[in-house]
Amino acid sequence: MINDSSRKRKFRYRSMGVIALLTAAAVLASACAAPGSKGAATVSLAPKAVKTEAVKKQKISNPIEQVADVAAGTTLDVVSKANGEVLSVVKKRGEYVEKGEVLFVIDNKDALSAQRKSQLALKSAQESLQQARDNKVNNRKDLADNVARSQTALTNAQQDYNKTRNDFDAGTVVQHQVDQMKQALDNAQMNLDAAQSKLSAFDNSDSISSAQTQAESASLSLEDATRSLENYEVKAPGSGVLTDFNVVVGQTVSAAAGKVGQVQQIDPIKIKTELTETNYQLVKGKQELVFYNPDTPDKKGTAKISYLAPIMSTATKTYTLELEVPNSDHGLQPGNRFMVQLTTETEEQVVSIPTLSVIREESDTFVFVEQGDQYVKRKVKLGRISGEFQEVIDGVKDGEKLVISGQNTLKDGQKVESASASPAATTTPAAK
Structure with missing residues (x-):
């Protein structure tokens, strides 16, 4: 079968x-x-007529976009600089706080006591300083008076000595009396020198420096004690959203414990993303980019590029991009995701040519361009494709006359007139 x-x-x-x-x-x-x-039968083969068209820019694609994260502009730690029990908590986690607002209050009894002790110590030091100043004035006055008295005594001794010598010359006194007056004059001079030396030494000394140092030290101690009192009211280090904050009344806090919360500054706020090498080249050199919320794509904004990493991260093989966005109404919140346009609508308007006008020879691509009275063959570098058109990266420019039909019948340098003439139909005999 x-x-x-x-x-x-x-x-x-x-x-x-x-x-x-x-x-x-x-x-x-x-x-x-x-x-x-x-x-015999004949078959007519007529080549396509040569046609040209001006090269122009066309939209090759929508702007290139990338997902980005919304992050706080700056994150500041909330830390306690004092030790003690929490008496009251003023703010809650998630609230928006202004710089300097009190977040919570710590018991400050010990700090108040230390401040009072510093005040008393300063008062005592200031009194000692004043007494040292008064003593200095009085002691100098005594020394100056002693110099004045010694000067008067010297003057009197000089007069007595002169009178005794005159009397000796007159024969009314003896040499022994002259010698006594000379001795008295020398003693008066020595007393004046000693008094002047004591006054000079006193003026060159600083009898109140020690008391003044003690007073300044007491003043600094009081300033420290007063300033430390401010630490018992823990305040917001900046304006923003209070996060990671779990302080409760009765809790004991200390300066050594580290941060007890964070304030995320959201005005301005940042939009951050990581770029590949290709996308980095699209952004490099730009000052600002367009961004939008994917939930409301019609509402777009423009933001400045606040940071673009100059070198690639060795860990992620990407470049960090950060945009800074004013956020006075706090409409943007950390944790959201936005779209960032790496190119603009204008950048996507590129020189494009019909794909069918391209001549491919192995790995190279060419087109014919009408240049003067000739058709010139040009090598072109092509990019993206959109429908029947393809982007030209290099080779032809906007406005040039491109051959869009009949290019396969042309030769490089062929005259326009010869190509424009109506080509004669060629015949081939049909098989019998």
Whole structure:
């Protein structure tokens, strides 16, 4: 049975081949027998006419976009600089706080006591300083008076000595009396020198420096004690949203414990993303980019580029991009995701040519351009494709006349007139 079936299929295939052959012969015979023919049929082959069109810019794609994260502009830690029990909590986690607002209050009894002690110590030091100043004035006055008295005594001794010498010359006194007056004059001079030396030494000394140092030290201690009192009211280090804040009344806090919360500044706020090498080149050199919320794509904004990493991260192989966005109404919140346009609508308007106008020779691509009275063959570098058009990166410019039809019949440098002439139809004899 198998052999019979096989023979039937072979017979059917041979029959179909014969029918096809007979049909072809009939068509050929009909062509040969057409009226006016001399026994030979001709087939007309007419090449396409050369057509040109001005190169122009067209939208090749929508702007290139990338997902980005909304983050706080700056994050500041809330820390306690004092130790003690929390008496009251003024703000809650998630609230918006202004810089300097009190977040919570710590018991400050010990700090108040330290401040009072510093006040008393300063008062005592100031009194000691004043007493030292008064003593200095009085002691100098005594020394100056002693110098004045010694000067008077010297003057009197000088006068007595002069009178005694005159009397000696007159013969009324003896040499012994002259010697006594001379001794008294020398003693008076010595007393004056000693008094002047004590006054000079006193003026060159600083008898109140120690008391003054103690007073200044006490003043600084009081300033420290007063300033430390401010630490018992823990305030917001900046304006923003209070996060990671879990302080409760009765809790004991200390300066050594580290941060007890954070303030995320959201005006301005940042939009951050990581760029590949290709996308980095699209952004490099720009000052601002367009961004929008994917939930409301019609509402777009423009933001300044606050940071673009100059070198690639070795860990992620990407470049960090940060945009700074004013956010006075606090409409943007950290944690959201936005879209950032790396290119603009204008940048996507590029020089494009019809894909069918391109001549491909192995790995190279060419087009013909009408230049003066010639058709010139140009090598082109092509980019993205959109429908029937393809982006031209290099090779032709906007406004040039591009050959869009008949380019395969042209030769480099061929005259425009010869290509524009109507080409004659060529004939080939049909098979008999």
